[in-house]
Amino acid sequence: MSVSVVMTVNGEVVAKHVEDRTLLVEFLREHLRLTGTHVGCDTSQCGACVVHANGKSLKSCTALAVQMDGAEITTIEGLANGDVLHPMQEAFRQNHGLQCGFCTPGMVMSAVDLVNENPDPSETEIREWLEGNICRCTGYHNIVKSISAGAKAMREGDPT
Amino acid sequence: MTDNNRGIGEAVVRREDSRFLQGRGQYTDDMNLAGQLFACIVRSQHAHATINSIDGSAAMAMDGVVSVLTHEDFAAYGGVPCGWGVNNKDGSPMAEPKHPILAEGVARHVGDPVAVVIAESPIIARNAAEHVQVSYSELPAVVSMQQALDASAKPIHGDTESNLCFDWELGDREAVDQAIAGAHHVTKLELINNRLVPNAMEPRCAIGDYNSATGDHTLYTTSQNPHVIRLLMGAFVLQIPEHKLRVVSPDVGGGFGSKIYHYAEEAIVTVAAMKLGKPVKWTSDRTEAFISDAHGRDHITTVELALDREGNFLALRESTHANMGAYLSTFAPAVPTYLHSTLLAGQYRTPVIYAEVKAVFTNTVVVDAYRGAGRPEASYLVERVVETAAREMGIDPVELRRKNFIKSFPHDTPVALTYDSGDYAATLDQAMIASDYAGFEARRAEAKQRGKLRGIGIACYVEACGVAPSNIAGALGARAGLYEAATIRVNPTGSISVLTGSHSHGQGHETTFSQLVADKLGIDYDSIDVVHGDTNRIPFGMGTYGSRSLAVGGTAIVNAVDKIIAKGKKIAAHLLEASEADIEFENGEFRVAGTDKMKPFAEIALTAYVPHNFPLEELEPGLEETAFYDPKNFTFPAGTYVCEVEIDPDTGTTEIVSFHASDDFGRIINPMIVEGQVHGGLVQGIGQALLEGCVYDTDSGQLISGSYMDYTMPRADDVPSFSVDTCVTECTHNPLGVKGCGEAGAIGAPPAVMNAIIDALSDYNVRHLDMPATPNKIWSIIHKASAAAA
Ligand code: FES
Numbered sequence: 001m002s003v004s005v006v007m008t009v010n011g012e013v014v015a016k017h018v019e020d021r022t023l024l025v026e027f028l029r030e031h032l033r034l035t036g037t038h039v040g041c042d043t044s045q046c047g048a049c050v051v052h053a054n055g056k057s058l059k060s061c062t063a064l065a066v067q068m069d070g071a072e073i074t075t076i077e078g079l080a081n082g083d084v085l086h087p088m089q090e091a092f093r094q095n096h097g098l099q100c101g102f103c104t105p106g107m108v109m110s111a112v113d114l115v116n117e118n119p120d121p122s123e124t125e126i127r128e129w130l131e132g133n134i135c136r137c138t139g140y141h142n143i144v145k146s147i148s149a150g151a152k153a154m155r156e157g158d159p160t
Numbered sequence: 161m162t163d164n165n166r167g168i169g170e171a172v173v174r175r176e177d178s179r180f181l182q183g184r185g186q187y188t189d190d191m192n193l194a195g196q197l198f199a200c201i202v203r204s205q206h207a208h209a210t211i212n213s214i215d216g217s218a219a220m221a222m223d224g225v226v227s228v229l230t231h232e233d234f235a236a237y238g239g240v241p242c243g244w245g246v247n248n249k250d251g252s253p254m255a256e257p258k259h260p261i262l263a264e265g266v267a268r269h270v271g272d273p274v275a276v277v278i279a280e281s282p283i284i285a286r287n288a289a290e291h292v293q294v295s296y297s298e299l300p301a302v303v304s305m306q307q308a309l310d311a312s313a314k315p316i317h318g319d320t321e322s323n324l325c326f327d328w329e330l331g332d333r334e335a336v337d338q339a340i341a342g343a344h345h346v347t348k349l350e351l352i353n354n355r356l357v358p359n360a361m362e363p364r365c366a367i368g369d370y371n372s373a374t375g376d377h378t379l380y381t382t383s384q385n386p387h388v389i390r391l392l393m394g395a396f397v398l399q400i401p402e403h404k405l406r407v408v409s410p411d412v413g414g415g416f417g418s419k420i421y422h423y424a425e426e427a428i429v430t431v432a433a434m435k436l437g438k439p440v441k442w443t444s445d446r447t448e449a450f451i452s453d454a455h456g457r458d459h460i461t462t463v464e465l466a467l468d469r470e471g472n473f474l475a476l477r478e479s480t481h482a483n484m485g486a487y488l489s490t491f492a493p494a495v496p497t498y499l500h501s502t503l504l505a506g507q508y509r510t511p512v513i514y515a516e517v518k519a520v521f522t523n524t525v526v527v528d529a530y531r532g533a534g535r536p537e538a539s540y541l542v543e544r545v546v547e548t549a550a551r552e553m554g555i556d557p558v559e560l561r562r563k564n565f566i567k568s569f570p571h572d573t574p575v576a577l578t579y580d581s582g583d584y585a586a587t588l589d590q591a592m593i594a595s596d597y598a599g600f601e602a603r604r605a606e607a608k609q610r611g612k613l614r615g616i617g618i619a620c621y622v623e624a625c626g627v628a629p630s631n632i633a634g635a636l637g638a639r640a641g642l643y644e645a646a647t648i649r650v651n652p653t654g655s656i657s658v659l660t661g662s663h664s665h666g667q668g669h670e671t672t673f674s675q676l677v678a679d680k681l682g683i684d685y686d687s688i689d690v691v692h693g694d695t696n697r698i699p700f701g702m703g704t705y706g707s708r709s710l711a712v713g714g715t716a717i718v719n720a721v722d723k724i725i726a727k728g729k730k731i732a733a734h735l736l737e738a739s740e741a742d743i744e745f746e747n748g749e750f751r752v753a754g755t756d757k758m759k760p761f762a763e764i765a766l767t768a769y770v771p772h773n774f775p776l777e778e779l780e781p782g783l784e785e786t787a788f789y790d791p792k793n794f795t796f797p798a799g800t801y802v803c804e805v806e807i808d809p810d811t812g813t814t815e816i817v818s819f820h821a822s823d824d825f826g827r828i829i830n831p832m833i834v835e836g837q838v839h840g841g842l843v844q845g846i847g848q849a850l851l852e853g854c855v856y857d858t859d860s861g862q863l864i865s866g867s868y869m870d871y872t873m874p875r876a877d878d879v880p881s882f883s884v885d886t887c888v889t890e891c892t893h894n895p896l897g898v899k900g901c902g903e904a905g906a907i908g909a910p911p912a913v914m915n916a917i918i919d920a921l922s923d924y925n926v927r928h929l930d931m932p933a934t935p936n937k938i939w940s941i942i943h944k945a946s947a948a949a950a
């Protein structure tokens with residue numbers, strides 16, 4: 001069955017007719033062609049698909065597009081302010097927080113939500129928060145470092 | 161020199177990150193071609209079964225289904241080829257059964273592709289796949305290597321005599337037997353190197369496209385080596401000549417070996433696109449990845465180390481069974497043989513070594529190279545047996561290692577390698593200091609007060625990177641060359657395109673290779689671009705694996721740059737009216753030696769393309785050079801890792817409380833990237849030691865650890881932050897002096913962690929424990945010992 005959904009994605013209102021079983025991640029990737037949000041698993045474990053829904057991190061493989069009707073969604077493509085990277089993106093860049101880049105969008109979106117909740121997370125808090133995000137490349141060392149630096153930058157700067 | 165040079169040795173922030181951080185990377189699954197159809201593969205749910213019939217009619221009748229393909233549709237093509245042949249002890253070739261693209265009458269593992277449904281959307285294809293009726297008659301499955309080699313076991317391939325793929329040996333058996341028989345002490349260990357699932361975070365994906373007007377095929381695929389796929393799939397499987405097949409590997413989300421091989425799905429989408437006249441895309445889901453990506457490791461080994469009274473190593477003997485899975489994957493036979501037993505000397509002067517390796521077919525997914533490929537297995541058995549010998553003989557494990565270190569280079573090992581450089585004692589010393597090894601007993605005592613069992617373990621690994629040279633590899637069974645190619649294209653206004661046959665899937669080549677060229681040419685880093693991953697844009701390449709990209713691919717780049725400089729000197733000599741021999745090139749300037757007569761690089765470039773004042777009778781216009789570099793030898797990175805663990809005796813859980821790595825990677829181009837490679841390798845190694853283990857049900861052959869709910873991937877809270885440093889001796893046979901760093905962590909970490917755990921459990925009389933050292937295993941050991949004591 002086809003249903004209509006309306007949501008705000010990265011600040012733009014989008015209205016589409018989709019199959020009722022369409023997942024949010026499919027909606028973003030296939031219908032809106034926002035391919036920065038990735039799919040790394042089929043058991044809701046890896047976090048490659050994390051976006052923000054109404055300001056909170058959400059695994060977009062775990063929600064139907066219709067459930068998000070009326071929601072405000074931010075994906076990795078919507079995080080930077082024009083050409084200026086979000087402080088968390090910049091922190092990942094400066095601290096080599098990514099290698100192949102596949103887990104990265106989910107990591108960054110998840111990290112921003114962490115810092116929104118806990119502006120000064122400890123290393124342990126960061127590592128615990130990342131339970132739902134798997135990275136096979138970095139060994140997490142530089143991701144943790146990036147998030148600490150990103151949190152500091154978000155505290156100090158204007159978090160746009 | 162420009163002030164934006166960013167040359168060798170600088171921790172330059174990666175240029176590829178801007179796109180990845182903004183969701184602008186382009187991975188294969190991010191691409192959709194006009195009119196594209198979607199493939200879903202029907203896979204065997206049995207480990208071993210005869211396929212009686214396949215009925216696709218119900219699927220075909222569904223709306224949106226375009227085609228159902230079975231083995232017959234691929235009858236005209238070859239099977240999936242193996243790229244390395246290994247001989248038996250008697251010189252006869254290994255058993256090399258056919259590996260069909262789609263199962264041909266028999267399915268040999270859970271996940272073996274049986275049929276393909278092609279439809280207008282992925283959902284339709286997936287639904288229709290459920291409606292393909294396959295009639296199977298189950299056959300007994302051989303799941304473990306013991307089952308497979310049992311006299312009563314039937315061969316899983318009709319065209320082989322048994323499930324033994326090969327029985328290979330290396331080294332002087334007699335000398336080793338004698339040394340062991342006469343030794344003061346022999347330490348013997350039986351150990352398992354646990355089977356792993358590589359789990360690059362990006363699942364595999366392939367899109368086939370065919371232009372019937374030109375006869376041109378294009379394959380977009382998640383590969384570490386697109387030219388190799390073009391060769392293997394084009395020439396050996398589908399008989400498509402190279403000029404009619406373009407293979408593109410865009411951004412690739414990690415490989416770790418699993419994306420080296422040519423997989424059936426690549427041939428499937430290529431053929432389907434041709435048959436149907438539309439692009440066809442297949443994207444693996446994670447469940448499918450578990451049952452179709454090549455797995456790693458899976459060795460069962462007996463190792464013996466003979467020592468004299470003073471602790472000098474006299475001989476080492478290895479007997480290993482290596483699981484190949486149901487078929488031979490691209491490099492599978494090389495992994496437990498030439499990439500493994502050749503490393504059995506480790507960092508030591510062991511005078512004689514003998515290895516025998518039996519490779520076995522089982523009804524499981526294929527096994528091939530996974531980060532380290534054979535070398536982690538070698539390092540693990542050497543470092544475990546050395547550690548155990550030290551404990552048995554009451555010698556300090558550090559001193560036992562130090563005593564037996566190779567101290568002069570070059571060093572010929574008894575297992576066919578010549579180590580060119582290293583300083584093992586210096587690396588060890590550095591690690592001892594950095595990890596405060598001397599202060600360990602105080603930390604152990606303090607932990608004990610908190611009720612924790614603290615242990616320390618070290619591992620001194622050596623690895624061999626950049627398999628080479630091609631003629632020797634060929635004599636040992638490689639069916640391909642192992643050189644690398646690069647082109648430096650200087651554009652008219654002096655910007656540079658570096659076309660490399662290496663492939664980056666996380667390694668940061670776009671940055672490192674630009675640094676190399678900026679350094680060599682003394683020009684602006686931002687005027688250099690690196691192109692990789694497209695057979696139509698790059699002359700040739702062997703790709704990225706075995707930590708070869710910098711040592712082999714980087715050297716090809718440097719050699720091509722040297723050719724550019726040589727030609728530039730000729731042009732400069734002409735412009736400056738000097739003799740070529742008097743022209744020096746430094747910091748981006750061609751200068752007549754000892755004068756201030758000079759031409760900048762950009763002017764030489766422009767002159768080459770606008771040759772109005774140019775020695776046309778001697779020199780062709782243009783400035784573009786290609787180099788193929790075939791290395792003279794492997795490179796030999798080495799290091800010492802020190803791991804400290806604390807075990808909670810109540811739960812059996814192990815916490816890694818500190819981990820220090822001192823590595824000798826030769827000269828370092830970008831230290832930030834190198835550290836990142838070490839961190840990633842360490843966590844894969846720690847994952848193998850503590851968490852990861854691929855488990856099959858030995859009766860049914862079902863993969864039990866088939867998802868992230870069941871296969872324990874290391875997560876951020878399973879591992880610590882690391883302390884890493886480097887201790888440099890340069891490689892002597894490549895111009896950069898580089899050795900390679902991609903696999904070290906995964907090679908050195910497992911024995912360091914396991915040695916630490918055994919040390920922590922020293923009160924419980926544990927001699928050995930197989931990986932993964934799960935809380936359950938450790939708790940049982942502690943519990944049994946406590947029960948016995950009570
Ligand atoms: S794709 Fe959503 S958690 Fe893995």
Ligand code: FES
Binds near residue numbers: 101103104134136666
């Ligand atoms: S950077 Fe590759 S999975 Fe995280």
